[in-house]
Amino acid sequence: MRGNLVNLNVNPCKMCMPMGVMTAMYGIKKCVSILHGSQGCSTYIRRHMATHYNEPVDIASSSLTEEGTVYGGEKNLLQGLLNLIRVYHPEVIGVATTCLAETIGEDIGRMIERFYEEHPEHKDITIIKIPSAGYKGTQYEGFMTALYHIVKTVPMNPEKHSKVNIITGQLSPADTRYLKELLAEFGIEYILLPDLSENLDGGHLHTYSKLPQEGTDIRMIEKMAGARMTIEITISIDEKNSAAKYLYDTYDVPYIRCNLPVGLRDNDEFLRILAKVSGNAVPLKTLKERERYIDAMIDSHKYNGEARVAIYGEPDFVVSTARMCVENGIMPMITATGSKYPKLRELLEQEIMTVSEAFFIDDYKIIEDVDFQTIEEYARDLKVNLLIGNSDGRRISETLEIPLVRRGFPIHDRMGGQRLRMFGYEGALTLIDEITNEILGRKERTFRENLYQQYYIREESSTQISEEAAAAVHNWEGDDSMENELVKRQTIEEKTAKHPCYNCQAHQYARIHLPIAPKCNISCNYCLRKYDCPNESRPGVTTAILSPKEAFLKFMEVKTKVPNLSVVGIAGPGDALANFTETKALLTLIRKEDKDITFCLSTNGLMLPQYANELIALGVSHVTVTMNAIDPKIGAQIYKYVDYMGTKYYGETAAAILLSNQLAGIRMLTEQGIICKVNIVMLKGINDHHIPEVVAKVKELGGVITNIMQMIPVKGSVFEELPLVTNKEIMQMRVKCGEIMKQMYHCKQCRADAIGTLDSDRSSEFQTGNQKEAPLVDKEYLDGMDSENPSPRLPEEAEASQQVTTPKLYMAVATKSGIIVDQHFGQVSEFYVYEYTKGNAVFKEKRPVNQYCKGSAECGEGTDKMDLLIQTIADCDAVIAMRIGDGPKVKLGQKGIKTFTTYDKIEASVLWAANEIKKLP
Amino acid sequence: MNVMNRVLDQYNSKVYKNRKEHMVGVNNNENNNEIAANVRTIPGIISQRGCCYAGCKGVVLGPIKDAFIITHGPIGCAFYSWGTRRHKAKKDEGVANYLQYCFSTDLQEPDIVFGGEKKLKQAIVEAMELFRPSTIMICSTCPVGLIGDDIHAVAKWAEKEYEIKCIAFSCEGYKGVSQSAGHHIANNQLVRYVIGEGDRKITNKFSVNLLGEYNIGGDGWETERLLKRIGYEVVSTFTGNSSMDDLKNSHQANLSLVQCHRSINYIAELIETKYGIPWMKVNFIGVDATIETLRNVARYFGDSELTARTEEVIADELDSIQEDMEYYKSKLKGKSAAIYVGGSRAHHYQFLLNDLGVHTILAGYEFGHREEYEGREVIPFVKPDADSKNIESITVEPDPEKYHVYLSEEDLKRLKEEKLIDYYGGMVKDMKDGTYMVDDLNHYETEEFLKLLKPDIFFSGIKDKYVAQKSGILSKQLHSYDYSGPYSCFRGAVNFARDITMGIYTPAWSYVKSPWKTAPVLSGSLGGEAVC
Known part of the structure; x- marks a missing residue:
C-alpha cells in the first residue's frame, strides 16, 4: 500500500480548474470563452468535452508564446477578444486564466478595462473574468468559481420579483432537463444558472450555430439580485465560491442549500423544498x-x-x-x-x-x-x-x-x-x-462454477464420504493407514473445495485455528519468540495457549455457533510438529467427534519426515510448509539456528538440515495425496530473486500452491530494519511464479487463533476464561519462559519493574457491548472509563456524553459538540475505540489524549494500550 | 468571388491578410504554391492546434512503453494527455509497460510559489519505491519554466542516485507555435541521451528503422509484419510499440524509413550525420503508395533476391485484397474529401483515397512546416522567426566508432540526386490543380469551407468532428481512427475502405438533410478596424 506517498499522483482522479470554468460557461446563452494561456489548454479541454458530450466545443485561446511569457500577454488577449467577437458575435465572453497566466501574474481586470476603453463599440458585450489557475483546485472548484464570478460581474438589477434562483454544479444535460421540467410542474418561475442542457446536448438541426443559442440569458442573470430566494443544489461548495452566498451578502437574497436530488431521501427533501417554495403539492x-x-x-x-x-x-x-x-x-x-x-x-x-x-x-x-x-x-x-x-x-x-x-x-x-x-x-x-x-x-x-465447486457431490464419491467417515473411525482405533490413505485420495478434492485458505472460491467457509503449539524448534530472523510465529500469524498479539483438552472444548463451542466451520487448523503459535504430542492428542479428540472436518496444519518442516506418516494416519489432509529457500547459503541468512534432535545447529549447517527435511517431508506427503501448500516469506535482498527457484522446486515435489508473503517486521527481531518489499513487487512475483504453478493471492496472514471466515475474524467472541487467569502482560512472560532462548525475558523484566512506578492511567473506552471495544468514537453515547494500575485494568464508571455526531442532518455544528465530548473525557489519558476519525484524533492529540483503535476485549485492549503508552518517550 | 475569398470575407483586413497567406489554390503549372506555415496562431481564432507539451509528451515520448513519464506541473496537463492517443503497444516479457498509467507531480499553489523541484525529487523517490522503472522521463508544463525549476539537474541527480536513465524535457506549453516544437525537443533529447547506447546483435543487413510511426490503431504492427515478410529486420520504431532498448539500438540499422516527416525528421537527419544511416521518406498509407515504398526500399538495398521477394510479397498481398478493394471502390468512386490533420497524414491519406476513387479537394496540416506542403527544397528560403529560434537546434559529429555505411559514396550520391533518399517532396505536388491547401484551418473556416466545397467526407480530429456532423457531412477521425484501424499497407487499406463505405452508406444519413441543401450560404461583410 502506498501509505503516505503523496508526491507522485498516479492516474489522477481529477482535472483542473479551467475545465470546470469552460463547462460552466457553456451554460450561458450566446457566450464564448477564451483561455488566457498557451493554446494546449484550450485544445485539451475541448477534446475532453467533445468526447463526453459528442458536440462541437468552441473555446478560444490567446495562444501565448514564449514572447508572451516575457512581455505579458495583454496584446494577445486584446487581439483575441476582437477576433472572437468578429467571428462569433457573442453577448457574453468568459475570460479564464490558466497556470501560465496566473504564474506570470496577468492583470486581466485591467486588460478588460483597456479593451472597453479602446473599443467602446463593444461596451454592450459583458466580459467576465474568472481566475482559474490549474494548480488551485479541480474542475469542481472551477465550475463553482465561474458561477460566482458571473453573478459578481454581471451588472445586477436588484428590483424584486417572484422568480427563484436555482444554482447548480456540473450536472448532466439529462439531469438539468429533469430539473427544469420539475420546476415547471411545480409552477415555480426560476432563473437557472447555468443551463448547459441544450448547448452540450443539442439535436440535429437544419442549421448549426457555433454560438450557443440556449442557456441562461444574461438578462435573466441580471435579475438574480431581485429574486425571492436562491436554491443552491450542491453541498460540497466552499463558501468563498458560492454564488448564492454572494447574492445573499450583497443583495439580501435568502438562500437554501441542498443535496443533489438523488435517491429517496434527497429527492423527498428536494420536493419538500419545492412544495414549500411554490405552495403547490408534489405532482x-x-x-x-x-x-x-x-x-x-x-x-x-x-x-x-x-x-x-x-x-x-x-x-x-x-x-x-x-x-x-x-x-x-x-x-x-x-x-x-x-x-x-x-x-x-x-x-x-x-x-x-x-x-x-x-x-x-x-x-x-x-x-x-x-x-x-x-x-x-x-x-x-x-x-x-x-x-x-x-x-x-x-x-x-x-x-x-x-x-x-x-x-x-x-x-x-x-x-x-x-x-x-x-x-x-x-x-x-x-x-x-x-x-x-x-x-x-x-x-x-x-x-454455476462456484456451486459446482463448493456443493456438488459427485455420484461416485458421495458414498465414499461415509466410507471415509467409517474408515476414519476405524483408523483411530485400528490405525490402518493404507486403507485410510485410499479413502482420503478420493475425497481430498472436496475438502480442498471447502478450505478457505486453499480455494479462493471457498471464503464463505470458516476455519478455526487452535493455538496448542507454543514451542518452536527453529529461529527465524524475522521472528521474535515472545510473539506468535510470523510464518502463519500476525505478530504483536500473542495467543493464549490452550491445552489439547481446552482446545477441544473450544472447538465444540465454536462448532455450535459457526455452522459453516469446515477446517480445523493448527498454526502455532510455535510449530505444530515441535509440539507433536499435543497436536496428536487434539486431532484424535476432534476426529472422534467430527468425522468430516478437514485437518490442516502448518509447520516449518523440520520434523516432517519423522511425523508425516503419523499425520496422514491422523487424517490430516492439508499441510502448509514454510520454506523460504532451497539454497543453504540463502537459508543461512534467514535462520539463526535449528534445534534438531536435541542439538542446536547454526549457519549453513542449520539451513541444510532444515532444507533436506523439508524436501523429504513434502515429498512424503504429496506422494500420499496430501495437499501441500508452501509459504514463502519474501525478504528484500535475501531471497527475493531466489523465489522462482523455490516455487519450481515445490512444483517438482508435487505441492499444489505456493503463497508468497510479505515479511511482517517485528520489533526486536533481526530483520526489524530490513526494508519491506512492496505489495506490487509481491504481486509481480506472484504473477511471475504463477507461470510455474498456482499462487495464493488471497492470504490474510491470520492469527494463530483465528476463527471464522477469512473476511471476518470472530476470535474475540470466543476468548475464553483462561484469558482472565492469564492477563496479556503476564502471558508474554509465559511465552518467554517457554522459549528456549531466555534472553527475550530480560527486557520484559525491566518493563515489569517499570510497571510498578507507572502512575495510574485512565482510559475511555468506546463500547456498546461492554465486553469488546466495538464502537466508533463518533457514535459513543457513553464511555466506559477504566483505570490501569500495575498491570491491571479495572472498570471505574460509565460516563454518558452527548453524541456529537448523529448524521449529516445535525452535523453542521459538529465541531462544537466534539469539543464538548472531549471535555467529558478530558481527565483521561487515552481513548480506545474501534475506529476514530482524523479530526477527533487530532483534537484529542492536542489535549494530550492518546487514541488507540482495536477490536478486542476491553481489558486486553486497556492493557495493550497501557503498554503502548509506556513505550512512548 | 472564389471560395477562399468567401471564407476570408468575414475577417477584418489584418486577419484577412494573415489568413490569406495560409491558403493556397493549388496550381502546379505556375509553380506558385507558397504557403505560410509554422507561424503563430492568431489569438481568439479557434485553432485546432495543441501545445509544445502535447507534441513532446503526447506524440513522441508517449508511445515508449517502458518510459516512466512524469508530467511535472499542475494536474490538468497530465490528465488530458492520459490515454488520449491510440498508440498501441504489446506487453513484452521483461519490459515494463506504463502506457495505461499517468504520472504527475500535481503541483499545488505553494509549489508554484516556492518551487517544485523538491516535490519532483520526492515523486521520483516514490516512483522508484512503487514501480522501480529503468527509465524516467520528466516533461515540464507551462508554470515549471516560469518558476525556474531545474528539471535537468533533478534528472542528473536521479541518474546518480538510482543508476537509472532519467531524461528531462523542457517542453513547456508556450514554447514554439504548435505541437511541432515539442517534437523537436523530444527528438533532441533522444539523440543526445538514448540513440547509440544499445549493443543488440543485428545480423540482418536489410535492417531498417521505422521513424515517425506511432502505431495508432496498430498501423505500425501491420507495417512491421509486411517488412518482416519481405525479409527486413525492423531494429526500432520511433516510437510506436517501442521499448527504450529498441530506441537505443537504432544506430545499428542500415536505413531509416521516415513515415511522419514532421515529427521525426530531426532524428532522421541527426542519426545520418552521426551514424551514417541515410533516410528515405516512405508512405505505407495507400495500396499504390505502399507498393512504391517497398520498391524504393528494395532499390536502396540493391539486392536481387530481396527485390524478387519484394515483388512476390506485393503480388501476394495484392491478391488477398483486390476483390474487396474493387468492391469498395465501386461504392466510393467519385466521392470527394477534405482532410485536415497532423503534419503528414493529410498528405498520406490522399494516396489511399485515390486508390478508392475519392478525390481530395482540400487538405491542410495543423502543425506542418512549409516543407510538408511544398517540399524540402523550400527549407533554405524559410526565414527563422523568434519562435523557431527559441527551440534549440542541436548539431552532432560523426561517431568515431559507430559510424557505418551501407552504400558506396557514388551510390549514395546517385540516390540522393534521384531524390530517393534524404528528400521529401511535400504534399502539393500530389494535389490536383484547383484544389485547396489550408494551413491551421480553424473552427470557423472549417465550417465555411465545408459549406462551400460540400465534400462527402471530412477527415479531421475529434474537435472538428462534430462541426462536420452537425453540418450533415460524414466525419472520419484520422487521429484516433474512431476506434478502428489499422489502416496501413494492404490489409489496412481494406479496413479503411470498409469504414468509409459503412460511414457513407449508413441509413442514418438519409434522414438528415445537409443544411447547405436548404439554407443559403452565408452573406459576409467587409472588415473594419485594423487589428490582428
Whole structure:
C-alpha cells in the first residue's frame, strides 16, 4: 500500500480548474470563452468535452508564446477578444486564466478595462473574468468559481420579483432537463444558472450555430439580485465560491442549500423544498415515480446486498451516490474524491456505518485528494465488486475484472455520457437497476462454477464420504493407514473445495485455528519468540495457549455457533510438529467427534519426515510448509539456528538440515495425496530473486500452491530494519511464479487463533476464561519462559519493574457491548472509563456524553459538540475505540489524549494500550 | 468571388491578410504554391492546434512503453494527455509497460510559489519505491519554466542516485507555435541521451528503422509484419510499440524509413550525420503508395533476391485484397474529401483515397512546416522567426566508432540526386490543380469551407468532428481512427475502405438533410478596424 506517498499522483482522479470554468460557461446563452494561456489548454479541454458530450466545443485561446511569457500577454488577449467577437458575435465572453497566466501574474481586470476603453463599440458585450489557475483546485472548484464570478460581474438589477434562483454544479444535460421540467410542474418561475442542457446536448438541426443559442440569458442573470430566494443544489461548495452566498451578502437574497436530488431521501427533501417554495403539492406523476422507485428498492434488495462498491468522482457526486447506495443496502466500501474535501468523511461516515454495521463489515475507506492508483489498491484489498464513476475507472475495471457503472464526467469510452440521468426517483431507479443488473450479471457468469465447486457431490464419491467417515473411525482405533490413505485420495478434492485458505472460491467457509503449539524448534530472523510465529500469524498479539483438552472444548463451542466451520487448523503459535504430542492428542479428540472436518496444519518442516506418516494416519489432509529457500547459503541468512534432535545447529549447517527435511517431508506427503501448500516469506535482498527457484522446486515435489508473503517486521527481531518489499513487487512475483504453478493471492496472514471466515475474524467472541487467569502482560512472560532462548525475558523484566512506578492511567473506552471495544468514537453515547494500575485494568464508571455526531442532518455544528465530548473525557489519558476519525484524533492529540483503535476485549485492549503508552518517550 | 475569398470575407483586413497567406489554390503549372506555415496562431481564432507539451509528451515520448513519464506541473496537463492517443503497444516479457498509467507531480499553489523541484525529487523517490522503472522521463508544463525549476539537474541527480536513465524535457506549453516544437525537443533529447547506447546483435543487413510511426490503431504492427515478410529486420520504431532498448539500438540499422516527416525528421537527419544511416521518406498509407515504398526500399538495398521477394510479397498481398478493394471502390468512386490533420497524414491519406476513387479537394496540416506542403527544397528560403529560434537546434559529429555505411559514396550520391533518399517532396505536388491547401484551418473556416466545397467526407480530429456532423457531412477521425484501424499497407487499406463505405452508406444519413441543401450560404461583410 502506498501509505503516505503523496508526491507522485498516479492516474489522477481529477482535472483542473479551467475545465470546470469552460463547462460552466457553456451554460450561458450566446457566450464564448477564451483561455488566457498557451493554446494546449484550450485544445485539451475541448477534446475532453467533445468526447463526453459528442458536440462541437468552441473555446478560444490567446495562444501565448514564449514572447508572451516575457512581455505579458495583454496584446494577445486584446487581439483575441476582437477576433472572437468578429467571428462569433457573442453577448457574453468568459475570460479564464490558466497556470501560465496566473504564474506570470496577468492583470486581466485591467486588460478588460483597456479593451472597453479602446473599443467602446463593444461596451454592450459583458466580459467576465474568472481566475482559474490549474494548480488551485479541480474542475469542481472551477465550475463553482465561474458561477460566482458571473453573478459578481454581471451588472445586477436588484428590483424584486417572484422568480427563484436555482444554482447548480456540473450536472448532466439529462439531469438539468429533469430539473427544469420539475420546476415547471411545480409552477415555480426560476432563473437557472447555468443551463448547459441544450448547448452540450443539442439535436440535429437544419442549421448549426457555433454560438450557443440556449442557456441562461444574461438578462435573466441580471435579475438574480431581485429574486425571492436562491436554491443552491450542491453541498460540497466552499463558501468563498458560492454564488448564492454572494447574492445573499450583497443583495439580501435568502438562500437554501441542498443535496443533489438523488435517491429517496434527497429527492423527498428536494420536493419538500419545492412544495414549500411554490405552495403547490408534489405532482401526482412524481409521487407515482416515488412509489415505483420504492417498489424497485424492495425488489432488488437481495442482490444489492451483495454489492461492495467503490464510488469516485466529484464530491457532490460521491456523497449523493453513496447516500443512494446506503438506502439500497449497497455497501460503499470506497468513497473517494480527487478534490481536497476533508468534510467528506463527516458527511458519509455515519451513513456508511448503517450498512457496514448491519452487514458486519469492519473496514471501508472514505478518502479525499486521492488518485486512481490508491483507489485500485483499496478496491483489491477490500474486495470491491462494482465501481461507480467516470470512464477513468475503466483501467481498474479491466485489471481487477470489476464491472463499472458509468456516471459523472468524463465518459469518453461510451456513447451518451451526457444523457445519463441520476436525478429524480426515475434517475435513481435507472441507476439502481443498472447496479443491480451488474451484480446479477456477475453472479450469472460465475455461480454455476462456484456451486459446482463448493456443493456438488459427485455420484461416485458421495458414498465414499461415509466410507471415509467409517474408515476414519476405524483408523483411530485400528490405525490402518493404507486403507485410510485410499479413502482420503478420493475425497481430498472436496475438502480442498471447502478450505478457505486453499480455494479462493471457498471464503464463505470458516476455519478455526487452535493455538496448542507454543514451542518452536527453529529461529527465524524475522521472528521474535515472545510473539506468535510470523510464518502463519500476525505478530504483536500473542495467543493464549490452550491445552489439547481446552482446545477441544473450544472447538465444540465454536462448532455450535459457526455452522459453516469446515477446517480445523493448527498454526502455532510455535510449530505444530515441535509440539507433536499435543497436536496428536487434539486431532484424535476432534476426529472422534467430527468425522468430516478437514485437518490442516502448518509447520516449518523440520520434523516432517519423522511425523508425516503419523499425520496422514491422523487424517490430516492439508499441510502448509514454510520454506523460504532451497539454497543453504540463502537459508543461512534467514535462520539463526535449528534445534534438531536435541542439538542446536547454526549457519549453513542449520539451513541444510532444515532444507533436506523439508524436501523429504513434502515429498512424503504429496506422494500420499496430501495437499501441500508452501509459504514463502519474501525478504528484500535475501531471497527475493531466489523465489522462482523455490516455487519450481515445490512444483517438482508435487505441492499444489505456493503463497508468497510479505515479511511482517517485528520489533526486536533481526530483520526489524530490513526494508519491506512492496505489495506490487509481491504481486509481480506472484504473477511471475504463477507461470510455474498456482499462487495464493488471497492470504490474510491470520492469527494463530483465528476463527471464522477469512473476511471476518470472530476470535474475540470466543476468548475464553483462561484469558482472565492469564492477563496479556503476564502471558508474554509465559511465552518467554517457554522459549528456549531466555534472553527475550530480560527486557520484559525491566518493563515489569517499570510497571510498578507507572502512575495510574485512565482510559475511555468506546463500547456498546461492554465486553469488546466495538464502537466508533463518533457514535459513543457513553464511555466506559477504566483505570490501569500495575498491570491491571479495572472498570471505574460509565460516563454518558452527548453524541456529537448523529448524521449529516445535525452535523453542521459538529465541531462544537466534539469539543464538548472531549471535555467529558478530558481527565483521561487515552481513548480506545474501534475506529476514530482524523479530526477527533487530532483534537484529542492536542489535549494530550492518546487514541488507540482495536477490536478486542476491553481489558486486553486497556492493557495493550497501557503498554503502548509506556513505550512512548 | 472564389471560395477562399468567401471564407476570408468575414475577417477584418489584418486577419484577412494573415489568413490569406495560409491558403493556397493549388496550381502546379505556375509553380506558385507558397504557403505560410509554422507561424503563430492568431489569438481568439479557434485553432485546432495543441501545445509544445502535447507534441513532446503526447506524440513522441508517449508511445515508449517502458518510459516512466512524469508530467511535472499542475494536474490538468497530465490528465488530458492520459490515454488520449491510440498508440498501441504489446506487453513484452521483461519490459515494463506504463502506457495505461499517468504520472504527475500535481503541483499545488505553494509549489508554484516556492518551487517544485523538491516535490519532483520526492515523486521520483516514490516512483522508484512503487514501480522501480529503468527509465524516467520528466516533461515540464507551462508554470515549471516560469518558476525556474531545474528539471535537468533533478534528472542528473536521479541518474546518480538510482543508476537509472532519467531524461528531462523542457517542453513547456508556450514554447514554439504548435505541437511541432515539442517534437523537436523530444527528438533532441533522444539523440543526445538514448540513440547509440544499445549493443543488440543485428545480423540482418536489410535492417531498417521505422521513424515517425506511432502505431495508432496498430498501423505500425501491420507495417512491421509486411517488412518482416519481405525479409527486413525492423531494429526500432520511433516510437510506436517501442521499448527504450529498441530506441537505443537504432544506430545499428542500415536505413531509416521516415513515415511522419514532421515529427521525426530531426532524428532522421541527426542519426545520418552521426551514424551514417541515410533516410528515405516512405508512405505505407495507400495500396499504390505502399507498393512504391517497398520498391524504393528494395532499390536502396540493391539486392536481387530481396527485390524478387519484394515483388512476390506485393503480388501476394495484392491478391488477398483486390476483390474487396474493387468492391469498395465501386461504392466510393467519385466521392470527394477534405482532410485536415497532423503534419503528414493529410498528405498520406490522399494516396489511399485515390486508390478508392475519392478525390481530395482540400487538405491542410495543423502543425506542418512549409516543407510538408511544398517540399524540402523550400527549407533554405524559410526565414527563422523568434519562435523557431527559441527551440534549440542541436548539431552532432560523426561517431568515431559507430559510424557505418551501407552504400558506396557514388551510390549514395546517385540516390540522393534521384531524390530517393534524404528528400521529401511535400504534399502539393500530389494535389490536383484547383484544389485547396489550408494551413491551421480553424473552427470557423472549417465550417465555411465545408459549406462551400460540400465534400462527402471530412477527415479531421475529434474537435472538428462534430462541426462536420452537425453540418450533415460524414466525419472520419484520422487521429484516433474512431476506434478502428489499422489502416496501413494492404490489409489496412481494406479496413479503411470498409469504414468509409459503412460511414457513407449508413441509413442514418438519409434522414438528415445537409443544411447547405436548404439554407443559403452565408452573406459576409467587409472588415473594419485594423487589428490582428
